[in-house]
Amino acid sequence: MSAWVRCGILVVSDRCYRREAVDESGPCLAQLLRSTKKFTTDILPVECVEDDREKITAAVLKFTDTIGVDLLITSGGTGFGVRDCTPEAVGPILDRQAHGMMAAINQQTYPNSIMSRGLCGTRKNTLIVNFPGSPKACSECFAIIEPKISHIIDLLRNSVTKIAKAHHEKPPSCSCGGDSTGHGAGDALKNFPQAQPGVAFRHRKSPFPVTPVQEAQRMTFEQVESLSTTRVGTIKLAEGLDRILAEDVRAVDALPPFRASIKDGYAVKSADGEGERRVLGQSHAGSESETKLERDTCVRITTGAPVPDGADAVVQVEDTELVSHDQQTGEELIIRILKAPKPNQDIRPIGSDIQPGSVVASKGTKINPACLGVLATCGITQMKVFAHPVVGLLSTGDEIVVPETSPLPHGKIRDSNKTVLTMTLKKNGFSVTDLGIAKDDANALTSALENALENCDVVILTGGVSMGEKDLVKSILVSVFGGTIHFGRVFMKPGLPTTFATVDFNGKKKLVFGLPGNPVSATVTCNLFVLPCLRKMAGFTDYMYTVVKAELKERINLDPRPEYHRGVIEWNSGKNWPVVASTGNQISSRLLSISGAHVLLCLPAKRDSEATISAGEMVDTIIL
Ligand SMILES: Nc1nc2c(c(=O)[nH]1)N[C@H]1C(S)=C(S)[C@@H](COP(=O)(O)OP(=O)(O)OC[C@H]3O[C@@H](n4cnc5c(N)ncnc54)[C@H](O)[C@@H]3O)O[C@H]1N2
Numbered sequence: 001m002s003a004w005v006r007c008g009i010l011v012v013s014d015r016c017y018r019r020e021a022v023d024e025s026g027p028c029l030a031q032l033l034r035s036t037k038k039f040t041t042d043i044l045p046v047e048c049v050e051d052d053r054e055k056i057t058a059a060v061l062k063f064t065d066t067i068g069v070d071l072l073i074t075s076g077g078t079g080f081g082v083r084d085c086t087p088e089a090v091g092p093i094l095d096r097q098a099h100g101m102m103a104a105i106n107q108q109t110y111p112n113s114i115m116s117r118g119l120c121g122t123r124k125n126t127l128i129v130n131f132p133g134s135p136k137a138c139s140e141c142f143a144i145i146e147p148k149i150s151h152i153i154d155l156l157r158n159s160v161t162k163i164a165k166a167h168h169e170k171p172p173s174c175s176c177g178g179d180s181t182g183h184g185a186g187d188a189l190k191n192f193p194q195a196q197p198g199v200a201f202r203h204r205k206s207p208f209p210v211t212p213v214q215e216a217q218r219m220t221f222e223q224v225e226s227l228s229t230t231r232v233g234t235i236k237l238a239e240g241l242d243r244i245l246a247e248d249v250r251a252v253d254a255l256p257p258f259r260a261s262i263k264d265g266y267a268v269k270s271a272d273g274e275g276e277r278r279v280l281g282q283s284h285a286g287s288e289s290e291t292k293l294e295r296d297t298c299v300r301i302t303t304g305a306p307v308p309d310g311a312d313a314v315v316q317v318e319d320t321e322l323v324s325h326d327q328q329t330g331e332e333l334i335i336r337i338l339k340a341p342k343p344n345q346d347i348r349p350i351g352s353d354i355q356p357g358s359v360v361a362s363k364g365t366k367i368n369p370a371c372l373g374v375l376a377t378c379g380i381t382q383m384k385v386f387a388h389p390v391v392g393l394l395s396t397g398d399e400i401v402v403p404e405t406s407p408l409p410h411g412k413i414r415d416s417n418k419t420v421l422t423m424t425l426k427k428n429g430f431s432v433t434d435l436g437i438a439k440d441d442a443n444a445l446t447s448a449l450e451n452a453l454e455n456c457d458v459v460i461l462t463g464g465v466s467m468g469e470k471d472l473v474k475s476i477l478v479s480v481f482g483g484t485i486h487f488g489r490v491f492m493k494p495g496l497p498t499t500f501a502t503v504d505f506n507g508k509k510k511l512v513f514g515l516p517g518n519p520v521s522a523t524v525t526c527n528l529f530v531l532p533c534l535r536k537m538a539g540f541t542d543y544m545y546t547v548v549k550a551e552l553k554e555r556i557n558l559d560p561r562p563e564y565h566r567g568v569i570e571w572n573s574g575k576n577w578p579v580v581a582s583t584g585n586q587i588s589s590r591l592l593s594i595s596g597a598h599v600l601l602c603l604p605a606k607r608d609s610e611a612t613i614s615a616g617e618m619v620d621t622i623i624l
């Protein structure tokens with residue numbers, strides 16, 4: 001996704017301020033920013049200030065220090081008029097001048113640029129540019145800097161992140177308590193106004209485009225593919241279930257290792273045909289017979305026992321009858337073969353199940369119980385598999401308390417997301433580190449995230465990703481950790497504010513899923529985004545969920561967003577295909593809508609022509 005840039009526009013003009021003239025430059029700049037294809041914008045309302053040095057400085061500081069915009073464009077006050085003082089107001093508060101940018105503007109707008117004294121530079125992580133007052137000049141100047149803005153904003157954010165880390169590192173001799181009010185990330189956060197802008201300046205529209213589900217999934221997979229290495233580990237046979245083999249496994253020995261009988265009966269020479277045989281002895285599974293067969297003799301044999309030398313067929317006991325026996329011991333002496341045997345009848349040749357040196361399980365195989373049995377029979381008791389990522393789970397929210405809390409204090413909610421997500425991942429073979437519950441507070445979230453990023457490959461957070469002034473997850477990921485948000489909203493219900501970011505932490509790329517706090521939304525998005533991604537990281541080639549068509553039992557009203565509607569499947573409805581019914585009220589807070597569900601029905605978004613989906617229609621369902 002292209003960078004999203006928070007923009008402020010400051011019009012400097014006595015006449016506009018006094019409403020003696022209508023401002024045209026502010027709306028012109030807003031339109032240019034809105035329509036740029038180079039980056040995504042979030043534009044604050046245009047502000048206007050008179051040509052007064054102190055007032056201009058104060059207005060600029062509000063944009064840079066209080067709100068923390070990425071880009072501030074001022075228009076007006078750059079000329080030689082006696083009241084023109086924008087450069088004088090801005091110059092002293094710039095941290096750094098950007099002479100090259102100004103030179104480019106001056107060169108490309110010559111000779112008009114002779115009349116403009118505007119500056120370009122940065123303060124904190126805001127890029128400030130002074131344009132002249134006319135809409136025409138604003139358009140020309142904007143076109144010159146437009147291609148570079150996104151890159152400059154990236155650089156400003158990254159440099160600020162590095163400063164944040166430096167601030168955050170405690171000096172070794174520091175004796176302060178080290179809590180969030182001391183030398184912690186809280187101090188560093190003061191450098192990040194956009195992490196906590198005054199509530200009045202919060203986003204009123206989400207700056208994040210609404211990404212279709214499949215596109216969002218593709219973005220997560222793309223990030224998994226770009227992770228530097230897939231780790232491989234050696235595990236014991238008993239730990240192998242559902243893991244993915246990281247190498248071909250070959251058999252050393254043949255199976256069976258000897259010619260083995262398939263039946264309980266008699267080992268014979270097939271050339272002897274039907275008729276009587278003298279019983280020379282017996283060959284039992286586990287105890288080899290030394291006897292060698294001669295003409296018209298046989299050896300009693302059990303299933304799985306070695307076939308003695310000289311025998312080339314086994315006749316099952318059902319195809320024989322007793323002729324004579326020893327009265328004292330009850331031993332058989334002579335039997336009769338009733339059906340002429342064929343050569344090799346009922347004998348498993350050496351290596352007929354497994355050839356020595358052959359591949360018995362190939363790289364990429366998901367190890368199931370039978371595969372483990374194959375390895376066991378081959379004497380392979382440890383194997384190389386793809387390592388699982390280290391996954392951490394952090395609940396966020398001032399209202400969230402651990403399930404043990406009783407009685408529940410007023411205004412609090414017991415954490416259910418932690419349990420549902422931990423168990424969902426566990427059921428799929430992934431273990432999870434509990435990273436606790438973080439308050440909706442920049443310091444608390446920063447230290448919880450820092451710990452998470454330090455210790456985990458994948459961090460899953462729930463809550464704090466929507467539009468509330470306490471929803472800080474996205475801004476902290478970007479402003480404190482220099483993360484890249486690949487998507488911040490998904491076109492789906494539930495799960496609209498689902499967020500996916502990558503963070504470069506100590507040189508390692510970490511994946512961060514910011515799932516919505518609503519319990520159903522967190523569960524659905526964990527199944528749709530987190531699980532496939534973890535499976536891909538763990539080496540699965542078949543990492544997506546299973547989709548089965550089912551017939552709708554009832555009519556369902558469609559939502560403006562594509563819905564993942566919870567359903568109960570009837571496999572034995574008397575039809576040759578499954579039938580599915582809704583679990584009822586689908587509000588995202590109602591965990592009961594998913595606790596009894598087997599599937600998620602994939603329903604299309606409502607259209608003018610189609611507000612409902614009828615009973616009897618076949619729909620895709622995702623098996624939970
Ligand atoms: N102005 C707007 N408001 C909201 C929008 C929007 O687009 N514009 N989106 C709504 C949608 S859709 C969702 S989903 C939620 C997501 O909100 P957040 O991810 O920011 O989550 P919170 O606000 O922190 O909490 C939402 C809800 O979930 C409960 N919760 C949170 N964590 C847990 C937990 N661990 N266990 C149980 N319940 C939890 C929390 O108490 C809230 O009731 O935003 C809408 N708002």
Ligand code: MOO
Nearest residue numbers: 494495496521588
């Ligand atoms: O997307 Mo929210 O998850 O509708 O409730």
Ligand SMILES: [Mg+2]
Nearest residue numbers: 464466468471
């Ligand atoms: Mg919220």
